[in-house]
Amino acid sequence: GVGAARAGNLTFMVGGVEQEFDAAKELLTCMGSNVIYCGEVGTGQAAKICNNMLLAISMIGTAEAMNLGIRF
Secondary structure (H helix, E strand, C coil), rough: HHHHHHHCCEEEECCCCCHHHHHHHHHHHHHHHEEEEEECCCCCHHHHHHHHHHHHHHHHHHHHHHHHHCCC
């Protein structure tokens, strides 16, 4: 989110050639506190999508529980 970006606490999940990741890691650590190498090209994006899906499922569950509680 915006707050994490301002504070430099972003998380980067990176896929690609490991030597290129090592070269880019220094720059990425200027913007984020967690820089994770995930493997070959595309694996960082896949990890991010999985993370977003888990967050969305959690938010949906919370909203449904609140809706049920209000109705009862």
